[in-house]
Amino acid sequence: MLTTTLILGLVLGGTYALLALGLTLQYGIARIMNLAYGELTLLAAFLVVALFQGVGLSPLLSLPAIAVAGYGLGWVLYQVMMRPLVARSGASGRLEIDSILATFGLLFLIQGVLLLLFGANFTSISYLDRGVNVFGVSVALNRLIAFGICVVVGGALVVALKKTRWGLIMRAVALTPGSAPLVGIDTNRVARQGFALGTALAAVAGASISMYQTFSATGGVVFTMKALVIVIMGGVGNVPGALAAGFALGLIETFVATAIDPGLTLAATFAIFLLVLLWRPQGLFGARS
Amino acid sequence: MSGFSRRAALRAFSAGAAMVLGLQAGAAAAQDKVTIGYAVARTGPNATGAGITTIPNYELWVDTVNKAGGLKMPDGSQKMIEVVEYDNRSSNEDLVRSIERLASQDKVDLILPPWGTGSNLAIAPLMAKFGYPQLAVTAVTDKAPEFAKRWDRSFWLLGGGHDYANGLVEVLAKARDAGTINDKVAVVSVADGFGIDLIKSARPAFEDAGFELVYDKTYPLGTSDFAAIMSEAQGSGADSFVAFSYPPGSFGMTKTAQSMNYNPKVFYISVGGAFPIYPGVADGKAEGVMAIGGVDADSPAIQDYFARHTEFVGTPPDSWASAITYASLEMLAQAVERAGLNHEALANALSTGTFQTVVGDVTLEDNQLRDLWWVGQWQGGSFRAVNPSDKAGASAPVIPKPEW
Numbered sequence: 139m140l141t142t143t144l145i146l147g148l149v150l151g152g153t154y155a156l157l158a159l160g161l162t163l164q165y166g167i168a169r170i171m172n173l174a175y176g177e178l179t180l181l182a183a184f185l186v187v188a189l190f191q192g193v194g195l196s197p198l199l200s201l202p203a204i205a206v207a208g209y210g211l212g213w214v215l216y217q218v219m220m221r222p223l224v225a226r227s228g229a230s231g232r233l234e235i236d237s238i239l240a241t242f243g244l245l246f247l248i249q250g251v252l253l254l255l256f257g258a259n260f261t262s263i264s265y266l267d268r269g270v271n272v273f274g275v276s277v278a279l280n281r282l283i284a285f286g287i288c289v290v291v292g293g294a295l296v297v298a299l300k301k302t303r304w305g306l307i308m309r310a311v312a313l314t315p316g317s318a319p320l321v322g323i324d325t326n327r328v329a330r331q332g333f334a335l336g337t338a339l340a341a342v343a344g345a346s347i348s349m350y351q352t353f354s355a356t357g358g359v360v361f362t363m364k365a366l367v368i369v370i371m372g373g374v375g376n377v378p379g380a381l382a383a384g385f386a387l388g389l390i391e392t393f394v395a396t397a398i399d400p401g402l403t404l405a406a407t408f409a410i411f412l413l414v415l416l417w418r419p420q421g422l423f424g425a426r427s
Numbered sequence: 428m429s430g431f432s433r434r435a436a437l438r439a440f441s442a443g444a445a446m447v448l449g450l451q452a453g454a455a456a457a458q459d460k461v462t463i464g465y466a467v468a469r470t471g472p473n474a475t476g477a478g479i480t481t482i483p484n485y486e487l488w489v490d491t492v493n494k495a496g497g498l499k500m501p502d503g504s505q506k507m508i509e510v511v512e513y514d515n516r517s518s519n520e521d522l523v524r525s526i527e528r529l530a531s532q533d534k535v536d537l538i539l540p541p542w543g544t545g546s547n548l549a550i551a552p553l554m555a556k557f558g559y560p561q562l563a564v565t566a567v568t569d570k571a572p573e574f575a576k577r578w579d580r581s582f583w584l585l586g587g588g589h590d591y592a593n594g595l596v597e598v599l600a601k602a603r604d605a606g607t608i609n610d611k612v613a614v615v616s617v618a619d620g621f622g623i624d625l626i627k628s629a630r631p632a633f634e635d636a637g638f639e640l641v642y643d644k645t646y647p648l649g650t651s652d653f654a655a656i657m658s659e660a661q662g663s664g665a666d667s668f669v670a671f672s673y674p675p676g677s678f679g680m681t682k683t684a685q686s687m688n689y690n691p692k693v694f695y696i697s698v699g700g701a702f703p704i705y706p707g708v709a710d711g712k713a714e715g716v717m718a719i720g721g722v723d724a725d726s727p728a729i730q731d732y733f734a735r736h737t738e739f740v741g742t743p744p745d746s747w748a749s750a751i752t753y754a755s756l757e758m759l760a761q762a763v764e765r766a767g768l769n770h771e772a773l774a775n776a777l778s779t780g781t782f783q784t785v786v787g788d789v790t791l792e793d794n795q796l797r798d799l800w801w802v803g804q805w806q807g808g809s810f811r812a813v814n815p816s817d818k819a820g821a822s823a824p825v826i827p828k829p830e831w
Binding site for chain 1: 469470471472473474475477478479482517615618644645646647649650651652654655656658659674675678679682683685686687688699702704707708710742
């Protein structure tokens with residue numbers, strides 16, 4: 139009973155964390171609150187399904203290509219759409235509000251394109267949809283893979299941000315975007331990289347979600363909401379925080395669903411969200427500013 | 428009268444004549460067509476439901492009617508259908524504004540309903556105010572008798588939650604009495620309009636029939652992970668698993684049950700179970716899965732409708748509300764042929780007439796369609812109706828369901 143909850147919760151939490159990683163990077167480094175995040179995730183999911191059904195390319199094989207394409211799309215989006223907003227806002231806090239409004243529009247644009255391209259129908263594929271025994275608990279293999287991707291990608295990201303020069307630059311821009319140029323950092327380039335990397339992560343999350351979940355072109359907002367809660371809980375821009383918050387949320391939801399009532403999972407999520415906001419408004423792992 | 432030349436007079440006359448002729452031609456053209464308006468969800472959360480059940484059938488019907496020369500009028504003439512369509516963006520405010528516009532500015536002859544119970548309820552007072560008949564198809568409500576009385580030009584064609592719950596209990600009770608399944612049921616329901624409606628009717632119905640609800644939980648709308656729920660249901664000792672669910676839930680539970688090898692003798696899901704994509708979702712192992720709705724899969728009219736829908740839209744229709752949606756349009760066409768476009772006469776013709784449709788001969792009772800299928804089951808690649816079992820065209824349910 140306890141192992142079941144623990145394993146199912148961890149696997150669920152892994153997929154949540156994977157979903158939130160990109161959003162936390164985008165906000166932390168590029169200072170862009172991307173409300174179209176869920177739609178970008180869906181776009182990747184639809185592409186994976188189209189590749190799988192059209193050319194028979196297995197999702198695991200198409201995943202690297204999707205990640206690269208996501209990086210490219212993020213790069214272009216930042217350059218074409220966000221850059222003017224960044225330039226206009228200067229050092230003021232206007233970018234947050236402008237980016238929320240702009241990406242709110244982008245949300246409907248992508249949703250419209252998805253509806254046009256793929257129709258309104260639910261889409262799903264059955265890929266590696268068989269149970270695997272993990273300590274006596276049957277877990278779907280595709281969810282286990284998503285969990286694995288989260289651990290690998292999230293772990294690599296944490297290490298890269300902590301140990302490499304690239305990570306140092308990223309952290310410098312995330313912490314003090316105002317003073318980073320003083321030491322010769324091209325904040326615009328770093329922000330673009332951060333945004334593109336975030337989009338790539340959204341694409342990876344979308345690709346792994348497409349393996350086990352049924353989705354439709356209009357369901358993106360659910361992903362954005364979940365990711366937003368996790369990002370804020372973990373401390374905005376904090377990668378280890380997003381990982382920990384994602385796992386915590388998965389564990390709590392599974393525990394509430396089995397021990398109390400599945401109807402209360404959403405209530406529990408938001409109760410904890412509220413508690414975090416009241417006690418630690420900077421998030422569980424966020425630094426006090 | 429100085430400066431008034433004959434040439435100018437001639438020119439003025441010819442111009443005037445041309446204008447009058449043009450007006451007449453315009454008027455004649457206007458009389459040759461019927462304008463039909465609808466405001467459907469092309470975007471937003473309702474787009475999925477509308478895109479599967481409502482919009483394809485509207486388009487198929489308009490295409491079919493126009494290819495046959497147009498809508499027939501009582502005097503034997505035919506008028507082509509012209510469509511005015513708005514996107515309600517899944518918001519009731521936009522929907523209501525669009526209906527107002529269709530009625531007062533576009534002055535369309537007929538208005539077709541939107542998708543969803545809430546949307547149909549939202550426009551019912553407005554439709555009544557403007558006097559348009561409202562053929563509410565995709566609206567499952569136990570209050571249909573009350574609504575039909577309040578708005579006497581509204582028609583409710585999909586029954587109420589208690590009809591579907593009672594139908595399911597009847598199927599399970601028969602199997603239990605035959606000794607095929609035990610008297611324990613695990614039931615989950617989505618905490619939203621539809622799920623609440625159905626579980627509220629199902630609880631007393633199950634208990635009256637002598638069933639014990641060993642697992643009875645609701646889950647929030649938007650839940651995507653059903654591993655915990657399904658593992659509890661699996662351990663509950665019930666032979667029957669029942670979910671009053673929306674499509675994402677229905678699909679998620681199917682996949683989870685398959686991956687954890689949960690094989691209850693009865694596996695029942697609700698909305699989405701009758702969708703053409705369901706066998707794909709179930710990885711080709713849909714055989715024996717029960718769900719809400721159903722069609723008489725052997726009826727030639729249904730087979731012809733499925734074939735035409737597949738050819739026109741690219742996918743087969745769903746086996747629950749799609750055929751009823753199409754039937755409601757056939758009813759509308761036949762009512763127009765009998766009574767014309769006057770709204771009062773048209774509503775009266777719909778209330779009292781009998782119509783030949785893809786779901787058979789249809790007569791409404793107190794403005795409601797009561798002759799419906801409540802439970803269906805995937806058998807040999809088709810989704811077949813199994814309850815009411817005494818209705819012509821019903822198939823016998825297969826219990827226990829074969830393992831995934």
